[in-house]
């Protein structure tokens with residue numbers, strides 16, 4: 001596996017791959033790789049000729065007081081894991097490679113980035129959209145692989161690609177979970193034993209609401225209440241938001257119909273966790 005640290009090197013390599021008409025699968029990450037990231041790399045390995053991943057802890061998507069400084073970083077471990085999963089090329093740039101001095105252009109996906117995660121983390125999706133657009137331009141992937149775990153982010157990336165006519169296909173792959181249902185996340189490493197034990201309640205709450213939906217409940221308010229009931233049993237968890245939205249537009253629903261996304265964000269101690277499940281309600 002080659003490791004590239006310069007944006008220019010990445011760009012020249014991407015241009016060469018394009019000339020050779022090789023399909024490129026791309027997995028952007030912030031590192032601290034786990035099985036969720038590796039499932040994306042493995043999918044790219046199966047479906048494309050050249051697999052590129054990136055590790056870049058993007059300062060632009062962290063708000064003041066968030067965990068940018070303490071975000072887990074272990075490049076050597078990540079390189080070994082990525083290589084074993086079938087990655088051919090790792091792009092691991094320094095911040096100055098992505099945002100050279102004088103950089104002042106931002107990408108904003110209006111509307112979709114303002115509710116849910118965007119409401120709790122103002123400016124977050126502007127940071128995501130800006131870095132993703134830059135990475136897509138440098139890597140020039142044929143297919144980009146993202147996780148359903150960050151559902152709103154996936155929707156925003158799809159919108160960005162469409163609106164800017166970027167020549168890349170975006171594939172959203174299912175959330176990889178721990179045995180108790182907790183969605184894998186680099187931030188799970190922050191949890192102490194008791195926090196870790198209670199953290200799986202977020203998925204249990206979403207699953208409980210999904211079950212209510214299956215049994216015929218359509219009222220969004222009542223679905224949210226069913227989630228809250230589960231979470232109330234866990235004293236270490238503090239709800240940020242629980243939502244029932246249209247899975248395509250992210251618009252809040254009063255009645256669950258069509259493609260529905262159930263989403264939640266909770267604080268567990270100083271750690272913030274998100275998760276979601278999708279349900280088709282015919």
Ligand code: AMP
Nearest residue numbers: 029030031036146147149150175176184
């Ligand atoms: P991150 O390193 O958190 O920025 O995530 C990089 C990519 O991996 C994003 O597309 C995430 O949605 C995806 N991802 C993170 N956690 C998971 C998971 N548990 N299952 C599947 N994909 C994930």
